Structures are given as C-alpha cells and as structure tokens.
Amino acid sequence: MTEKGPSRRPENKIYANALPLVPVPSLYAGPILSRVLGPSTPLARASISNPHCVGVFDEKSRSVWITSARDIDILWKRGFFGKGNLSRSEPTWLNRRINQLNGVKVLTAEELTAKRREERKLFKTERAQAIAAAAAEAEARFATEGRPPTPPVENISTAVRANLAAQKASTPHLSTSDPPPPLDDPPPDEGEEPEGSDRPENMEHLQLTLQEAFFLSWGLDCLDVLDPITETYLTREQAWQAYLAAHTFPIPPSLSQHRRFDNPFLVHYVVYHHFRSLGWVIKSGLKFCTDYLLYKRGPVFTHAEFSLVVCPTYEDPGDEQSSPFDLPNTKPISWSWLSTLNRVNTQVRKSLMLVYVTIPAMKRVPLESIDSPAVLQEYTIREVTIKRFVPARMRD
Amino acid sequence: MEGHPCVRDPLLELCIAHHVSYKYNDLQTVCARYPKHAQSLFQTYNDMIYVQQWVDVNVVEIAELSRAIVTGRKAADEPMRIVVPCSLSENLSIKWLNDVFQNCSPIPNEIWIGIVGDDSSMVYYKLSKGIVKPPM
Numbered sequence: 001m002t003e004k005g006p007s008r009r010p011e012n013k014i015y016a017n018a019l020p021l022v023p024v025p026s027l028y029a030g031p032i033l034s035r036v037l038g039p040s041t042p043l044a045r046a047s048i049s050n051p052h053c054v055g056v057f058d059e060k061s062r063s064v065w066i067t068s069a070r071d072i073d074i075l076w077k078r079g080f081f082g083k084g085n086l087s088r089s090e091p092t093w094l095n096r097r098i099n100q101l102n103g104v105k106v107l108t109a110e111e112l113t114a115k116r117r118e119e120r121k122l123f124k125t126e127r128a129q130a131i132a133a134a135a136a137e138a139e140a141r142f143a144t145e146g147r148p149p150t151p152p153v154e155n156i157s158t159a160v161r162a163n164l165a166a167q168k169a170s171t172p173h174l175s176t177s178d179p180p181p182p183l184d185d186p187p188p189d190e191g192e193e194p195e196g197s198d199r200p201e202n203m204e205h206l207q208l209t210l211q212e213a214f215f216l217s218w219g220l221d222c223l224d225v226l227d228p229i230t231e232t233y234l235t236r237e238q239a240w241q242a243y244l245a246a247h248t249f250p251i252p253p254s255l256s257q258h259r260r261f262d263n264p265f266l267v268h269y270v271v272y273h274h275f276r277s278l279g280w281v282i283k284s285g286l287k288f289c290t291d292y293l294l295y296k297r298g299p300v301f302t303h304a305e306f307s308l309v310v311c312p313t314y315e316d317p318g319d320e321q322s323s324p325f326d327l328p329n330t331k332p333i334s335w336s337w338l339s340t341l342n343r344v345n346t347q348v349r350k351s352l353m354l355v356y357v358t359i360p361a362m363k364r365v366p367l368e369s370i371d372s373p374a375v376l377q378e379y380t381i382r383e384v385t386i387k388r389f390v391p392a393r394m395r396d
Numbered sequence: 397m398e399g400h401p402c403v404r405d406p407l408l409e410l411c412i413a414h415h416v417s418y419k420y421n422d423l424q425t426v427c428a429r430y431p432k433h434a435q436s437l438f439q440t441y442n443d444m445i446y447v448q449q450w451v452d453v454n455v456v457e458i459a460e461l462s463r464a465i466v467t468g469r470k471a472a473d474e475p476m477r478i479v480v481p482c483s484l485s486e487n488l489s490i491k492w493l494n495d496v497f498q499n500c501s502p503i504p505n506e507i508w509i510g511i512v513g514d515d516s517s518m519v520y521y522k523l524s525k526g527i528v529k530p531p532m
Binding site for chain 1: 427431432434435438439442443446447484485487511513514515516517518519
C-alpha cells in the first residue's frame with residue numbers, strides 16, 4: 001500500500017508545513033548575506049506569515065466550524081487540523097459529489113478505499129472458487145486413481161492474483177477515457193444552461209474540536225472565532241469561558257457548574273496541547289475505541305502509531321463525587337477491558353497508550369485560577385505504553 | 397479586531413451566511429426542543445442524507461426518550477431502518493437500550509445507534525433484540 005519513490009513527493013510538497021504559520025525569508029537579506037551576518041541579526045531574521053483564519057463557534061456541537069474554502073485548505077494542509085463533517089477526515093464531500101454527478105476524474109481517498117475493497121472482494125471470491133476447484137479435482141483424482149492427492153506446486157493465492165492482473169491488463173481502460181454518463185441529467189432550464197452551473201452547493205464544513213480551536217487561537221494566534229449570536233469575535237477570555245460552558249450546555253452558564261477543574265475541556269486540552277507541542281498530529285480515536293490517535297507527521301503519510309486512552313485522576317477523591325461531568329476511565333481499568341482495547345489496537349497495528357492526567361484539588365487551588373489558561377500548570381500528565389508480552393515468543 | 401462588532405467584510409458575510417442556524421434549518425424546531433441532542437441529530441441526519449444517501453429519511457420525535465430518531469431506507473427496496481443518534485459523552489445502559497426498543501413504534505427487531513464525537517466523527521453500531529446467528 002505504501003509507495004516509495006517519486007510518487008511520495010507530492011505529499012511532501014503539499015503538506016510541507018506542519019503548522020498554519022509559515023516562516024517567510026526576510027526580503028532584505030539574501031541567503032548568502034544571512035549566513036555571513038548570522039541568524040541573530042535583525043536583517044537576516046525571517047518573518048512569519050499568518051493566514052488569520054476565521055471560524056464560527058457552535059455551542060450545541062462543542063466545536064468551531066470553518067466554512068471558507070481558503071481557511072479549510074490552510075488548516076487541513078498545514079497541520080491536519082479538523083475534520084470534514086461529511087467525510088472520513090479530509091473534507092472531500094464536494095469532490096465526491098461532483099464525481100458522482102459528472103463521472104470520476106480524480107479519485108478521493110474514500111473512493112480509493114471503496115475501489116480497493118471491491119478489488120479485494122473480487123479476489124476473495126476468485127480464490128474461494130479456485131480452492132473449491134482444486135479440492136474437487138483432487139477428490140476426483142483420488143477416486144479414479146486411488147492415490148492420495150499431492151499438494152499443488154503453485155500457491156493458489158499467487159495464481160489467482162496473477163490471473164486477475166492479466167485480466168485487468170487485457171480489458172481496455174474505461175475509467176479515464178470514457179467517464180460514465182452523469183447520474184442525474186439536469187432538465188434544460190428554459191434554454192439557458194451556463195457552463196459549470198451544476199456545481200453543487202458545498203454542504204460540508206471543517207469541524208474543529210474546542211481543543212484544536214483554542215490551540216490555534218491561543219497557542220498560534222492564527223484563528224479568530226466568531227460568536228454567531230452576538231456576531232462579534234470572541235476575545236481569548238470570552239472563548240475560554242465559552243468553551244468551558246459548552247460542556248454543561250444546555251444549562252445556562254450562570255447556573256451551571258462548568259467552572260471546575262475536571263471540566264472535560266480542560267482535561268482534554270492538557271492532553272491535546274502536550275502532544276501537539278511535541279509535534280504529534282492528534283486526531284479522534286473513535287473508530288478504535290480510544291480517545292485519540294497520534295500520527296507522526298499526519299494521516300496522509302502513515303497510519304497512526306499510538307492509540308490514546310485518557311485516564312483522568314483526581315487529586316482529591318471528594319471532587320469526583322461532587323462532579324457533574326461523570327468522566328470516563330477515572331476508575332482503574334479492569335483487565336478484561338484492557339485486554340479488549342489492546343487486542344483491537346494490536347490488530348490495527350497501533351500501540352496502546354494510557355495517558356494519566358492529574359486533576360488538581362478544588363481545596364488546594366483557588367477557583368479564580370480557572371479563568372485563565374495559567375491553570376494548566378496545575379495539571380500533570382504521564383504516559384504509559386501497554387504492550388502484550390508473550391514469554392514463549394518474545395525472547396530477544 | 398477582538399470583542400467589538402465586526403466590520404462587514406466579505407469573508408465574514410460568508411461565515412454568517414453559513415451560520416449554524418442556516419444549516420440547522422431543516423431540523424431547527426426539533427433541535428430547539430431537545431437541545432442536548434441537537435448535535436448528534438444534526439450530524440446523523442446530514443450523514444444519512446448527504447453521505448450514505450438514504451431515501452425516505454424522516455425525523456421522528458419520541459417524547460418518552462426526550463430525543464428524536466431518524467428513520468430511512470438504504471435503497472428504495474430495502475426495509476425501513478431506525479437510527480438513534482447519540483453523543484460520545486452520553487453513558488448508555490441496558491435500561492436505556494430497552495427503553496429505545498420499547499418506545500419505537502412499531503417495535504423493531506434491530507436498531508442502529510449513531511455515535512457522534514466532537515469533531516463530527518461518527519460510528520454506527522447495529523443492535524439486535526436477542527441473539528442473532530452470524531450469516532453463513
């Protein structure tokens with residue numbers, strides 16, 4: 001599946017920037033002069049290009065929505081932030097819809113996966129038929145000659161694969177030269193049908209979690225978040241309060257208990273910020289029964305290496321009793337559940353990592369500190385990687 | 397730039413035009429009635445209409461469960477399926493599942509629950525009443 005060599009280079013170029021902020025070499029000093037003067041000289045210092053993206057805060061979904069195509073492109077290509085709400089990861093819904101209506105020109109990731117699954121299904125049926133045929137032939141030979149059957153010289157799987165490849169090569173290529181006729185023929189609209197008017201409306205947006213949004217606006221200062229109700233941009237303090245309150249929605253902020261150290265926003269932000277600052281790309285692990293997945297460079301390069309389960313630990317057990325949040329995985333994990341998680345993730349070749357986040361005690365830390373990100377200093381984070389040990393096999 | 401009413405620039409017009417209530421249009425009344433489940437309903441509904449492209453999609457409110465479910469067919473000749481949207485932060489119990497089965501009319505043999513995460517990741521799980529033999 002991984003292709004090395006020249007076909008790898010497009011991804012390296014497209015996804016070259018790890019973050020939305022891009023250093024721009026200074027206009028005043030060329031490369032030679034910079035080297036002569038040294039990196040600390042003001043002339044040689046690069047400036048940073050800030051894309052200033054804009055998003056809309058949605059309280060009901062606890063997320064920030066990005067709708068402008070330019071911002072979606074920047075935030076995805078520079079750091080893989082967010083997820084298209086109608087796609088698997090990268091927002092490709094519009095392209096898939098256009099492909100569906102007008103015929104496939106360029107395959108999106110979802111279409112490529114679907115194609116591969118079809119091919120694998122075909123291979124499996126052919127292989128099953130080949131195995132049945134070989135077994136029937138061996139039975140027949142045994143019945144007539146009385147000799148026990150000899151194992152086949154050639155491996156059945158390789159034979160079937162070779163057959164399919166030969167078939168594919170001999171049939172004329174239909175995909176690129178003749179796109180299939182469009183699925184819905186739009187009725188002619190009273191004589192006027194301008195070219196390209198059938199471009200469907202993009203029903204998809206890029207959805208950022210509150211942790212991603214806060215990291216972009218506070219850590220990198222490249223995202224401005226709009227409050228759709230007041231139609232003003234949120235200041236960082238307002239955003240912080242809004243994100244805390246979103247976790248007790250729909251209880252109004254004046255009545256809710258969102259100002260607590262075990263607010264899920266804070267617990268998850270500690271994890272998000274920790275791994276992002278270390279250079280990992282961190283995404284949702286819903287598909288693998290865990291909280292997060294860690295990618296070394298990004299989803300387009302390799303599969304995720306680590307699967308994270310966040311285990312919040314209360315410094316003061318009394319806080320847990322009074323909590324309105326009911327955080328998962330605070331109690332010790334049972335062996336059966338741990339084995340299940342490990343098995344699921346081993347099958348998809350990911351290492352399971354338990355991330356322990358210590359939640360400060362309400363008794364020790366004054367509540368006012370929760371009104372600024374400085375409260376994050378009170379949290380600690382520890383990672384434990386789990387790997388199953390089989391004494392008989394792991395001798396080295 | 398922060399805190400004060402924004403100047404109407406074209407980029408902002410785009411944001412406001414795509415403002416959440418516009419997108420929630422079809423479901424606005426239902427979402428208003430059950431705000432806690434608005435996101436999971438919205439995401440499930442959009443997924444079924446635009447991604448899975450099911451037909452005969454309808455939103456059915458079930459007051460006893462204080463949520464709305466989505467019904468639809470995978471294709472015109474398939475039987476009606478029931479999808480119950482829920483959020484990742486919810487804690488499901490056997491009693492909850494029993495209530496869902498009892499309160500859908502007609503009582504189904506199987507339901508799908510659509511679990512939605514904060515970043516709009518969705519997984520569907522099929523739940524059947526009782527033991528189901530795996531297909532041969």
